[in-house]
Amino acid sequence: MKILLVLPNSNGYLGRVSKSGKAGIARLSLTTLAALTPHEHEVVYHDARLGEPDYEGNWDLVGFTGMTSEINDVYRMADKFRPKGVKVAIGGYHASALPEEAAKHADFIVVGEAEGVWQQALWELQNGGLSRIIYHNESFITMKDKEIPRRELLNRDMYTSYATLQSSRGCPFACKFCTVTKFFGNTYRYRPVEEVISELKIFPDEHWGFVDDNLAGNLQYAKKLFKAMIPLKINWGSQSSFNITKYPELMDLYAAAGGVYIFIGFESLSPANIKNMRKGINQPEKYAQGIKELHKRGITIIGSFVFGFDEDDLSVFKRTVDFVNENNIEAPFYNILTPFPGTELYEEMKRNGLTHDFNWNHYDTCHSVITPKKMTSEELYNGWAWATRESYKPGNLLKRIIRFDSNWKYRLLMTYSYYRKAHKICPQPHHPEKYNSSL
Numbered sequence: 001m002k003i004l005l006v007l008p009n010s011n012g013y014l015g016r017v018s019k020s021g022k023a024g025i026a027r028l029s030l031t032t033l034a035a036l037t038p039h040e041h042e043v044v045y046h047d048a049r050l051g052e053p054d055y056e057g058n059w060d061l062v063g064f065t066g067m068t069s070e071i072n073d074v075y076r077m078a079d080k081f082r083p084k085g086v087k088v089a090i091g092g093y094h095a096s097a098l099p100e101e102a103a104k105h106a107d108f109i110v111v112g113e114a115e116g117v118w119q120q121a122l123w124e125l126q127n128g129g130l131s132r133i134i135y136h137n138e139s140f141i142t143m144k145d146k147e148i149p150r151r152e153l154l155n156r157d158m159y160t161s162y163a164t165l166q167s168s169r170g171c172p173f174a175c176k177f178c179t180v181t182k183f184f185g186n187t188y189r190y191r192p193v194e195e196v197i198s199e200l201k202i203f204p205d206e207h208w209g210f211v212d213d214n215l216a217g218n219l220q221y222a223k224k225l226f227k228a229m230i231p232l233k234i235n236w237g238s239q240s241s242f243n244i245t246k247y248p249e250l251m252d253l254y255a256a257a258g259g260v261y262i263f264i265g266f267e268s269l270s271p272a273n274i275k276n277m278r279k280g281i282n283q284p285e286k287y288a289q290g291i292k293e294l295h296k297r298g299i300t301i302i303g304s305f306v307f308g309f310d311e312d313d314l315s316v317f318k319r320t321v322d323f324v325n326e327n328n329i330e331a332p333f334y335n336i337l338t339p340f341p342g343t344e345l346y347e348e349m350k351r352n353g354l355t356h357d358f359n360w361n362h363y364d365t366c367h368s369v370i371t372p373k374k375m376t377s378e379e380l381y382n383g384w385a386w387a388t389r390e391s392y393k394p395g396n397l398l399k400r401i402i403r404f405d406s407n408w409k410y411r412l413l414m415t416y417s418y419y420r421k422a423h424k425i426c427p428q429p430h431h432p433e434k435y436n437s438s439l
């Protein structure tokens, strides 16, 4: 069969291709799907951020991936292919959370991991037809012998972070707002260390980015992996829970293995918010010390915070910005609390009538789709925009990054990339004076 795999566009700025043709991180969803596709089929990859797919091509099947914020674009393109008699498949996070909705735009949906069911659906398509509309991968793969993504389908020059890989899936924690918990059925699985190492060896000179949700989710595994990475002499970054700061040896190994930046979900400075979201591994009273420990090892921090939790009132914005500046979190990243389909938060907020906007284009954490408890939805949006712009004022930014160590280059690059995002995403807030107070 001739199969077209399409990466959608999204409405917002995050994840888009710049005017000069540059994209950030290379996603592994479709390159992995391509690797799973038996060789007898021809696979063509299309990045819809660069333009429309070829609706007139003689495709047998078109497969779309999609996060929630991208799904409307997927549905739009799918609805153009189907009248031409082309079969359409949709997979990924949104379709897995709301398969019945996605099925209105597709011939079949894959819920969860594609490994196994994708091959089954392709076989059925060729041998008499599909046996169902929703293919649900009930079991989770072991991660051993995981296919190597077909990165050659991507244009290397387009990406600032081309060499991405995945060593684990899922997360050992079950935070109420996170998509991963439901998607991976609360499992945390990791690949044999030697397989990760041999994948890293494919591009010995690249800067690697792990797309794992929590690279340090298992202490013993992470230690083993980092130790094995030391001889490779590469530089890389990943996402990890704040938990890592509890273990000095693990942080030492992270840095020794070439880990130059880390993305940490601090989420909130309020212990009550943390408790309510069931992210007990985060202890706000220990944030400052944990940040110091990472900095001591030359690791740049991308600190992710969320605004709009139950305890957040108008003072949350300034308090958070002050904390970020005082503790020199190089690249703060602020999100508006967004109840993603498939999460417990989504069900709870929907039930309580606290979600007022179900336009998936707005589910990019840069729109306020909820009515928070202690401020209005508009205040949440404006406060978020104020905090983002305030944090990336040149004075604040420079204060956070000027330190003398060998990793200054990454610190500068990372911060610059978030500085650009901040200015592209955030409008000038209305009534900024409202947010400039921590009282």
Ligand code: B12
Pocket: 007, 009, 010, 011, 012, 014, 015, 016, 024, 025, 026, 027, 028, 029, 030, 032, 033, 063, 064, 065, 066, 067, 068, 069, 070, 089, 090, 091, 092, 093, 094, 110, 112, 113, 114, 115, 118, 166, 178, 179, 180, 211, 212, 213, 335, 340, 341, 363, 364, 365, 366
């Ligand atoms: C890379 C990435 C990005 C990149 C995307 C760049 C791009 N446009 O391509 C960037 C950094 C821009 C980004 C941004 C955002 N992201 Co993001 N991102 C990821 C990340 C870290 C890795 C994705 C990846 O490569 N995974 C590895 C592949 C192999 O796994 P996979 O995608 O799940 O694919 C498997 C299955 O899902 C399935 N599958 C997937 N697609 C398809 C298609 C078909 C046809 C089939 C059959 C199967 C199938 O098969 C694959 C193999 O099993 C994931 C976390 C994660 N671990 O996946 C978050 C994640 C996808 N992002 C998420 C979110 C929330 C966002 C943001 C909204 C957050 C924010 N504030 O930044 C924005 C929105 C951007 C936008 N476009 O509007 C959520 C998705 C939630 C949701 N329901 O939409 C995730 C899951 C993170 C999380 N823990 O919550 N992201």
